[in-house]
Every structure is written in structure tokens, then in C-alpha cells.
Amino acid sequence: MVVPFLGSIVPMIRDPTGFWEVQAARARDSGAGLAADFLVGRFILFVRDSELSHRVFANVRPDAFHFVGHPFGKKLFGEHNFIYLFGDEHKDLRRRMAPTFTPRALSTYAAIQQRIVLAHIRRLLDETSPATPAPIRVACRDMNLETSQTVFVGPYLTQEARARFGEDYAVFNVGVIALPVDLPGFAFRRARLAVGRLVRTLAECVGQSKARMRAGGEPECLVDYWMQGLVKEMDEAAAAGRPLPKHTADEDLGGYLFDFLFAAQDASTSSLCWAVAALGSHPDVVARMRAEVSAVWSPESGEPITPDKFMQLKYTHAVAREVVRYRPPATLVPHIAAEPFKLTEWYTVPKGAIVFPSVYESSFQGFTEAEAFDPDRFFSEARREDEAFKRNFLAFGAGAHQCIGQRYALNHLALFLTLFVSVVDCKRHTTHGCDEP
Numbered sequence: 001m002v003v004p005f006l007g008s009i010v011p012m013i014r015d016p017t018g019f020w021e022v023q024a025a026r027a028r029d030s031g032a033g034l035a036a037d038f039l040v041g042r043f044i045l046f047v048r049d050s051e052l053s054h055r056v057f058a059n060v061r062p063d064a065f066h067f068v069g070h071p072f073g074k075k076l077f078g079e080h081n082f083i084y085l086f087g088d089e090h091k092d093l094r095r096r097m098a099p100t101f102t103p104r105a106l107s108t109y110a111a112i113q114q115r116i117v118l119a120h121i122r123r124l125l126d127e128t129s130p131a132t133p134a135p136i137r138v139a140c141r142d143m144n145l146e147t148s149q150t151v152f153v154g155p156y157l158t159q160e161a162r163a164r165f166g167e168d169y170a171v172f173n174v175g176v177i178a179l180p181v182d183l184p185g186f187a188f189r190r191a192r193l194a195v196g197r198l199v200r201t202l203a204e205c206v207g208q209s210k211a212r213m214r215a216g217g218e219p220e221c222l223v224d225y226w227m228q229g230l231v232k233e234m235d236e237a238a239a240a241g242r243p244l245p246k247h248t249a250d251e252d253l254g255g256y257l258f259d260f261l262f263a264a265q266d267a268s269t270s271s272l273c274w275a276v277a278a279l280g281s282h283p284d285v286v287a288r289m290r291a292e293v294s295a296v297w298s299p300e301s302g303e304p305i306t307p308d309k310f311m312q313l314k315y316t317h318a319v320a321r322e323v324v325r326y327r328p329p330a331t332l333v334p335h336i337a338a339e340p341f342k343l344t345e346w347y348t349v350p351k352g353a354i355v356f357p358s359v360y361e362s363s364f365q366g367f368t369e370a371e372a373f374d375p376d377r378f379f380s381e382a383r384r385e386d387e388a389f390k391r392n393f394l395a396f397g398a399g400a401h402q403c404i405g406q407r408y409a410l411n412h413l414a415l416f417l418t419l420f421v422s423v424v425d426c427k428r429h430t431t432h433g434c435d436e437p
Contacts, residue, residue, distance in 0.1 A: 007038030017436050020332070024048055024361050034347065043353045050365050050392045053357035055343060056335055057399040061086050065335040065355065067401060072180040076192055078199075082259045083401070093247055093256070094404060096230055101407055105225045107307045109151045109408065112221075113415050114304045116147045121423055133429035140272040141265075145169060147412070148264045152222045152257060156205035165201060168194040169265070195258065202261075203254030210250075223257060263405060264412075267329035271413050274327035275320075277435065278373050279421070280428025285375060289316050289421045299422050305415075313418060318379035320414040321386065321393075326373050328395040331360035331437055360437065362394045 002008055012019040023046040026035035033049025047053050059065050069083050070076060077083075085093060099105065120143035128134040145166060149157055157165065175191020182189050209227040214235075219225045230248060237244050247253070279286050293316065296309040334356050341349045349355060364370040366389035367377060377385040386393065396403035403409070 002038045005041055007040060007042075009040050012039065020046075020358075023356075024358065027358075027361075032344070032347070034343075039354075043350060045349060045353050045355045047355060047357045048361040050362040050394065052343060053359075053362055053394060054391060054398055056355055056357045057333075057394075057397055057401065059341065060335070060399060060401050063339050064337070064341050066338050068334040068336055068354070070176065072188075075180065075182065076175070076188070076195060077259070077262075078195075078255060082256050089246065090400065092245070096233075096245075096247075097226060097256075097404055099229050100222045100225045101405060102225070103307075105219070105222070106408060106411055108219065108225075109222065110307065110310065110411060110415060111304050112150050112154065113147055113412055114419065116150060117143060117416050118299070118419050118423070120146070121419060125424065136276050137269065137273050140276075141269045144265055144268050144272070148261050150221070152260060152264075153202060153205035153209070154221045156208045156221075156223070157201075161201055165198065168198050168201075169261075172198065173266075198261075199251065199254045199258050201254075202257040203250040206250045206253040206257065222260070223253075226253075260405065263403070264409070268409060268412060270327070270329040271323055271409070272416055275323045275413060275417055276420070277428065278319075278323055278326070279417075280426065282373060285319060285373075286421055289319060289417065292316060293418050293422055297418075297422075299419070305418065310411075310415070310418075313414065315375065315379050316417055317410070317414050318375040318377075319417055320410050321378045322373060322375040323413060324395045324410070325363045325367070325378075325393060327437060328359045328363055330395075332356045332358055333397060357394070359394045359397075362392045365389075366392045 003010070008019065023035045023037065027033055027046050027048035033047065033052055035046040035048070037044050037046070047056060056065055060067055067083050069081075073081065074084065082090075082093065120139065124134060124139045146162075149162060149165060171187075171194040172191045175187045175189075175194070178187035178191065180188050182192065205223060206227065209221075209223045210231050213219070213224060213227045214231050217224070219228055230245075234244055234248055247256070292313055296312050297303075297305045334354055337349045337351055337353045337355060340351050343349050367385055368374075368383070377383055391398075396406040396409075
């Protein structure tokens with residue numbers, strides 16, 4: 001029984017964590033892994049069971065589930081956002097993006113990431129004193145924004161463009177959580193206009209990268225690795241008199257780069273903050289990481305960590321994976337049922353329902369002592385829980401729409417952990433509610 005039309009929206013706004021904990025408890029107690037509720041005219045279905053979540057992720061298509069990403073995402077991001085594509089169109093675009101996450105490309109990014117992350121950590125230390133606790137979230141957010149800008153389109157952004165970019169992204173961030181009032185003076189309208197400016201800036205970067213790659217330049221950032229293969233495909237089509245491949249216009253590609261930026265920004269900031277929280281509560285983990293890192297690299301060397309040495313940091317990589325399992329950056333991944341969908345033998349999801357597969361709940365299923373922060377589950381050869389419970393590790397989704405940048409995200413987190421434990425000795429100052437997702 002719910003309040004007519006409003007449903008359970010008031011308790012959700014008052015206590016978001018508590019609301020979703022109630023949904024999880026109902027789903028668990030139901031024995032089916034599902035719970036139903038109602039929010040402002042929409043029927044919602046909470047999915048706790050990992051296998052049922054896989055069924056949702058595996059059936060993103062026009063006649064089944066549509067990924068939402070944000071309740072008003074199409075108006076905010078645009079109708080042709082990468083996350084809203086299906087079938088061959090989506091597959092072709094992912095194929096062209098594949099060169100951006102090869103080992104060679106990731107090595108290029110790692111050098112950039114290390115330089116920026118270390119500079120931000122040192123700046124944070126210079127601006128704080130041992131007597132005063134320093135909040136980490138804003139520092140992580142700013143570090144991520146500079147890292148994303150430089151890794152994605154670094155050589156093509158002037159200092160003026162970077163400053164403008166930061167201002168527009170701040171406006172966008174506010175609009176993401178604002179009421180969707182698309183009228184002058186409202187945060188949502190300002191965010192939508194900011195997205196347009198950001199996309200145009202990125203489109204200009206795409207055009208410059210295309211020209212440089214056509215001239216035989218070496219890739220220096222993500223857009224270069226992408227454009228290197230794309231311009232070849234475009235030129236071959238033009239030479240053969242064929243139409244150019246879809247999604248190759250600068251404006252379209254600028255929009256997809258913005259999708260990458262959004263995906264790399266807030267989720268990564270969340271993971272970095274949880275990583276610092278975990279390190280502050282587990283000095284034994286910090287000690288093991290320091291010993292592992294110091295055996296292959298020292299910040300006093302003045303040299304970046306080479307890809308070979310970075311890959312030797314097995315325990316540090318395990319810590320990064322455990323941070324993401326323990327506190328998934330995106331706890332829920334909303335989808336809409338475009339048509340009635342038979343989710344189980346006895347239950348069909350009605351058309352128009354918003355379905356919430358819970359990545360968070362899946363992360364605590366199957367794993368040994370799942371409530372404990374324990375990197376050894378991914379490090380111990382005897383346990384190998386990353387393989388044993390692979391289907392419950394859904395932090396990056398599953399199926400055709402699984403996060404294409406997951407290796408980049410995990411590398412970024414592992415690099416941050418490596419540098420943080422090497423140069424920072426800190427004590428965690430807890431505040432009320434700081435451990436609530």
C-alpha cells in the first residue's frame with residue numbers, strides 16, 4: 001500500500017540509503033530476489049538476485065530493457081548518447097572504440113595519470129596541516145577532472161579551454177541532481193546548456209586529432225588512439241566511393257567523448273574516496289601495499305612506474321578490485337522495460353516499469369565473509385574469488401553494454417593507491433554518516 005501517485009518518493013528523498021536497504025530486505029525476504037514499489041507514477045522493481053540482474057543486463061535491446069543512466073538522461077545528454085544505442089549500431093561503435101583501451105594505449109595514459117595524481121597528492125599535502133582534517137572528496141574530484149581531460153584530449157585543450165571546461169562541468173554536476181525544470185534560471189537548464197558547450201569543445205578536439213592522425217602523428221591521448229583507426233576507415237570509404245561510416249562527425253564523436261568523461265569522473269571519484277576510507281581503517285593493508293611498492297619503485301627516483309613494474313603490484317591491484325567490490329561506484333543501474341519481459345518462469349516485468357538491478361547487493365553474494373574488506377580474496381591463488389564468484393562482481397555491468405573502460409578505471413584506482421601509500425601517512429577522521437553509501 002502506497003500513497004496515491006507519489007508512492008514512496010517521500011521516504012526515498014528523506015533517507016535514500018534507508019529506502020534502498022528496505023527494498024533489499026524485502027527482496028531478500030521474498031525468496032525470489034525481487035521487490036516492488038511505486039515512485040511518482042512509475043512502478044519500480046528492485047532486483048537483488050545476481051542471476052536475475054544478469055538477465056536484465058543481457059537483454060538491453062529495443063524490445064526488452066533500455067538502459068536509463070539518469071531519470072532525465074536523454075534530455076540532459078541527448079537522444080544519441082552512446083548508452084542509448086542498441087544492436088549493430090552499438091556493436092560497431094564499440095569496435096571503433098576498442099583501440100582506446102589496448103595495453104599500449106593504457107601505458108600511454110598511465111604516464112599521464114601518474115604525473116597528475118602525484119601533483120594533486122603533493123598539492124593536498126602542501127595545503128593542509130597535520131592538525132586539521134582535510135576533506136578528500138573535492139580533491140579527488142578535481143584530480144579526476146584534470147586526469148580525464150588530459151588523458152582523453154590533453155594536447156588539444158588550451159589553458160583557457162581547460163578553465164572553461166572545469167566551470168561547465170561544475171554546472172553540469174549541479175544539474176544532474178537538480179529537479180528537471182527545463183526553464184531559464186533553473187539548474188537543469190544551465191546543465192543542459194553546459195553539456196552543449198562541453199560537447200562543442202570536445203568536437204573541436206576531435207577535429208584537431210583527426211588532422212594530426214591523418215598527418216601521421218603518434219597517439220598521445222585517448223582521442224588519438226580512437227581517431228587513428230577511424231580516419232583510415234573514413235578515407236578508405238571515401239576513396240571507394242562508399243558513404244562514410246555512421247557516427248564519425250566531429251559533433252557526434254564529441255558527444256561520445258563527453259559520455260566517457262561522465263563515466264570516468266564521478267564513479268572514479270567515488271572509488272578513490274572509498275579507497276582512502278578503506279586504507280584509513282586497515283593499516284595492515286597499507287603496510288602490505290607499501291612493502292610491495294617499495295620493492296619495485298620509489299617516489300624519490302623521479303621516474304614514473306613502468307608498465308612492467310606496475311603489473312608486478314599484484315596485491316595493490318587486488319586492493320583496487322576489492323574497493324570496487326566492497327563499495328561499487330554505481331550501486332544501482334536503472335533500466336526501463338520497453339515491452340513486457342518474462343524475467344522468471346512465474347514473473348513478467350510490465351511494460352514501462354523501471355527495473356533496478358542492484359550491483360551493490362550482488363557484491364555481497366557468494367563471496368567469503370562478504371561484509372569484510374579483504375583484498376586477499378582477489379590475491380590468494382588458493383581462493384581466487386574473482387573467478388569463483390565472477391558472476392557476482394557486477395560493478396562494471398555485464399553483457400553487451402558492460403563498461404568498455406573498466407581496465408582504465410581499475411588501473412587509475414591502482415595507480416592512485418600506489419602513489420598515495422608511497423607519499424602519504426595519514427589518519428582517518430570520521431564524521432557522521434561517512435561510511436554510508
